[in-house]
Amino acid sequence: MSNAIDQTRRMLSLVTYLRERPGAEVAEVARAFGISERELIADLNVLPMCGTSFRGGDLLDIDTDGERIWWHNVDDVAQPLRLAADEATALLVAARAVASLPGLRDRDRQALTRAVVKIENAAGETAEGSARVGVTFEAEGQVFADIDRALSEGRRIWLRYYSHGRGGMTEREVDPIRLLTEGHTYLDGWCRTSEDRRLFRLDRVAEIKVLDEPADPPRLEPRDLSQGLVNPAADDPEVVVEVGPGGRWVAEYYTHDTAEELPDGGLRITLRSSDPSGLRTLALRLGADGRIVRPAPLAEQARAAARAALAGYEAAE
Amino acid sequence: MAIAKAERLMNLALCLMNTRRPLSKRELRESIEAYREAWAQGSEDAFNRMFERDKDDLRELGLVIDVDENTLDGEAGYLARPDRNRLPEIALDAEEAAALSLAAKVWQQARLSGAASGALQKLRAAGVPYTEAPAGTALEPYIPVREAAFEPLLLAARDRRPVSFDYRKAGAAVVEPRSVEPWALECWRGHWYLAGWDRDRGASRVFRLSRIAGKVRSRQGAFTAPVPEHVDVRATVARFAGEGATATATVKVRGGSAYPLRAKALAQRQVDCEWDELEIPYGRGLAADLSEYGADVVVLAPQELRAELIERLRAVAGPAVRAGVVEGEQA
Numbered sequence: 001m002s003n004a005i006d007q008t009r010r011m012l013s014l015v016t017y018l019r020e021r022p023g024a025e026v027a028e029v030a031r032a033f034g035i036s037e038r039e040l041i042a043d044l045n046v047l048p049m050c051g052t053s054f055r056g057g058d059l060l061d062i063d064t065d066g067e068r069i070w071w072h073n074v075d076d077v078a079q080p081l082r083l084a085a086d087e088a089t090a091l092l093v094a095a096r097a098v099a100s101l102p103g104l105r106d107r108d109r110q111a112l113t114r115a116v117v118k119i120e121n122a123a124g125e126t127a128e129g130s131a132r133v134g135v136t137f138e139a140e141g142q143v144f145a146d147i148d149r150a151l152s153e154g155r156r157i158w159l160r161y162y163s164h165g166r167g168g169m170t171e172r173e174v175d176p177i178r179l180l181t182e183g184h185t186y187l188d189g190w191c192r193t194s195e196d197r198r199l200f201r202l203d204r205v206a207e208i209k210v211l212d213e214p215a216d217p218p219r220l221e222p223r224d225l226s227q228g229l230v231n232p233a234a235d236d237p238e239v240v241v242e243v244g245p246g247g248r249w250v251a252e253y254y255t256h257d258t259a260e261e262l263p264d265g266g267l268r269i270t271l272r273s274s275d276p277s278g279l280r281t282l283a284l285r286l287g288a289d290g291r292i293v294r295p296a297p298l299a300e301q302a303r304a305a306a307r308a309a310l311a312g313y314e315a316a317e
Numbered sequence: 318m319a320i321a322k323a324e325r326l327m328n329l330a331l332c333l334m335n336t337r338r339p340l341s342k343r344e345l346r347e348s349i350e351a352y353r354e355a356w357a358q359g360s361e362d363a364f365n366r367m368f369e370r371d372k373d374d375l376r377e378l379g380l381v382i383d384v385d386e387n388t389l390d391g392e393a394g395y396l397a398r399p400d401r402n403r404l405p406e407i408a409l410d411a412e413e414a415a416a417l418s419l420a421a422k423v424w425q426q427a428r429l430s431g432a433a434s435g436a437l438q439k440l441r442a443a444g445v446p447y448t449e450a451p452a453g454t455a456l457e458p459y460i461p462v463r464e465a466a467f468e469p470l471l472l473a474a475r476d477r478r479p480v481s482f483d484y485r486k487a488g489a490a491v492v493e494p495r496s497v498e499p500w501a502l503e504c505w506r507g508h509w510y511l512a513g514w515d516r517d518r519g520a521s522r523v524f525r526l527s528r529i530a531g532k533v534r535s536r537q538g539a540f541t542a543p544v545p546e547h548v549d550v551r552a553t554v555a556r557f558a559g560e561g562a563t564a565t566a567t568v569k570v571r572g573g574s575a576y577p578l579r580a581k582a583l584a585q586r587q588v589d590c591e592w593d594e595l596e597i598p599y600g601r602g603l604a605a606d607l608s609e610y611g612a613d614v615v616v617l618a619p620q621e622l623r624a625e626l627i628e629r630l631r632a633v634a635g636p637a638v639r640a641g642v643v644e645g646e647q648a
Contacts, residue, residue, distance in 0.1 A: 003431075004321065004322035004323040004326065004374075005326075005374060005377070005378065005431070006431045006434075006435065007323040008322075008323045008326040008327055008330070008374070008375075008378060009378050009431075009435040009438070010435070010438055011323065011327050012327070012330060012378070013435070013438040013439050013441070013442040014438075014442070016439075016442035016443065017438075017441065017442040020442075020444065031447070032438075032441050032447040033438050033441070034434050034437070034438070046321065046323060046324050046327065047327070049320075049324050049328075049350075050324060050327040050328050050331055051328065051331060052331050052332055052334075052335035052336075052348075060331075075335075079334075079399060079402070079403050079404075080403060080404040080439065080442055080443030080444075081379060081380070081402055081403070081404055081439055081442075082379055082381075082402055082403060082404045082405075083379055083404065083436055083439060084377060084378050084379025084380075084432070084435070084436075085379070085475060086377065086428065086429070086432040086475075087379060087432045087433070087435050087436035087439070088436065089429070089432070089475070090421070090424060090429040090430070090432035090433035090436060091417065091420070091421055091432075091433050091436040091437070093429075094420045094421055094423045094424060094429075094433060094460065095416075095417060095420040095421075097420075097423065097458070097460065098416075098419065098420040098423060098458055099420075101458060107412075108416050108419075111410075111412040111413045111415070111416040112413070112416040112417065112420060114413050115409055115413040115414070115416055115417045118407055118408070118409060118413070119407070119417075121405070121407075122404060122405045122406075122407040124405070126379075129474075129475045131501075132474045132475065132500065132501045132502065132548075133471065133474075133501065133502045133503075134501065134502070134503045134504070134550065134551065135460050135503070135504040136503070136504065136505050136506075136551055137458055162576035162577060164577075164609075168573070168574060169573060169574075169576060178457055179457065180457050180458075180459070181457070181458035181459065182458075182459055182460075182461050182507045184506065184507070185458075203577070203580070204576065204577065206576050206580075245488050245489055245490040246487070246488035248485070248487075248488075249487065252508075252527045252528075264490060265489070265490025265491060266490075280611075281609040281611075283633055284608045284609050284610075284611055284629075284630075284633055285605050285606075285608055285609045286633070287605070287608060287628075287629035287630075287632045287633060288628075288629070288632035289488075291633070302633060303633060303634050305611040305612065305633075306611070306630045306631075306633035306634035307634045308611060308612040309608075309610075309611045309612040309614075309615075309630050310627065310630045310631065310634055311612070312569075312612055312615040313615060313623070313626075313627055313630075
């Protein structure tokens with residue numbers, strides 16, 4: 001995914017980089033620039049077409065044998081360039097957000113905080129725009145620290161975990177894989193109790209113990225996060241929910257297949273869930289703003305749950 | 318074959334950076350092969366548009382291009398002065414550089430992730446050490462950006478340009494046009510919000526990006542209202558989300574259930590072997606939160622919360638009641 005803008009940006013830095021490092025290794029340069037060797041070679045094929053004057057003939061004489069890179073007519077044009085406004089914003093906003101993560105190790109936080117100050121100084125007024133974007137992560141300090149320790153020591157953990165869908169506490173043994181933060185912080189782990197990969201939201205962990213047993217999660221692909229954390233499987237059961245205008249938020253919070261507009265400003269949302277009974281709580285939350293249409297047994301479960309809850313009020317009257 | 322855009326931009330940048338005197342458009346046209354081609358094959362107009370776009374692109378990349386009179390022919394000339402374009406000395410140690418590399422990876426949005434890696438490349442080119450990401454840290458924070466409105470609003474807030482868009486308020490059946498001076502964007506609990514001046518309402522407002530329908534349009538002119546020194550989007554959003562409650566509610570909770578309520582309880586005591594009584598913060602949206610617990614939670618006080626909960630539960634229990642609009646969360 002290398003568009004012309006990103007490639008130009010990269011090539012400008014590349015000439016600065018190469019100027020200071022005659023005979024730089026292709027593999028090393030690609031790593032430093034966070035690109036593949038193929039992308040780097042593509043850049044190196046463009047650079048000899050570039051120069052300060054086409055007619056004067058002073059093109060950049062940069063070539064490579066595939067292993068090392070040489071620049072034969074190094075000149076002064078390749079000075080380190082100031083940061084663009086977007087670059088300063090992207091870097092500073094990200095660094096400030098990560099530095100505010102409660103679970104970050106102190107040493108990393110201090111390093112990041114020092115780096116932010118240095119970047120702010122170097123960017124000068126270019127950094128001002130970064131104050132217009134903010135990101136807040138939430139994470140639960142102690143739980144986070146314990147999981148972080150379990151991960152670095154490769155150990156299994158025991159959790160008392162609140163399962164929102166089921167509305168109750170569960171006890172599980174989990175082999176942690178990694179921690180993810182998107183708004184809330186989640187543990188991606190292999191649940192030994194259910195023999196399945198699960199996400200656990202840290203603020204729903206009531207109790208945690210790091211066990212002596214080593215963690216032994218199966219080899220798993222990293223999650224594809226581009227569509228959000230929860231990606232229902234194609235064969236998960238389908239649920240249809242109809243909401244009024246006040247329930248449109250369902251389409252924002254739940255990954256869904258379709259959301260059809262209804263004449264009253266509401267939506268008919270079709271989604272899939274590996275655990276449809278968990279959607280009972282959604283129906284309860286919606287109140288008059290929506291209802292589960294299908295499957296019928298799930299709709300009935302929601303009504304029954306509401307009737308049971310109402311009984312609690314009648315008994316107390 | 319037409320010369321690739323990156324090659325053309327690179328040549329323009331090198332010409333502008335390497336000149337001591339302003340270069341006129343004509344000189345640049347004659348120096349850069351891609352421009353010569355465009356000139357030979359197209360119209361003057363086409364070349365001019367290309368040249369203007371290219372300058373804008375280079376400025377987006379951070380290049381400061383000055384416009385001065387070309388001493389030879391008196392026309393406008395362009396140059397990128399070294400002193401205005403140099404990155405000041407920056408000394409990051411290996412630990413700081415590694416922490417920064419990790420942070421630069423959090424963007425899940427093309428423009429900002431490209432900009433963050435571009436920034437790192439500039440820093441590394443300037444001599445900042447490159448170290449592999451520190452081993453052992455398994456935390457992967459990332460910043461989701463799924464809202465199409467994000468990029469246009471980011472640019473508008475950056476350049477202080479007013480915008481207009483169609484917005485659907487929470488619980489509203491229809492969208493309505495809004496005209497806004499965008500101040501700041503904030504991501505909270507994984508969702509993006511915009512704070513700005515709502516021109517029609519003559520007041521500051523917070524908008525949730527996912528509720529913007531259709532395109533964000535740029536408007537002519539400058540901001541009309543002063544931009545506050547400090548814009549606290551988060552506090553506003555948190556208030557709507559029920560944080561920062563000022564009142565309290567008393568609820569009865571079945572033993573062992575409703576952990577999230579217990580976690581935020583101000584006080585709790587056991588009533589009998591089946592029930593505990595909790596005192597919890599009472600803010601916006603509490604009734605909706607409580608209704609999720611079904612029969613595990615009974616509201617004791619205040620009366621209006623109790624009544625709201627009963628009404629919500631009746632709506633779910635009743636025979637397919639789907640009545641009118643209930644006031645939902647806002648913003």
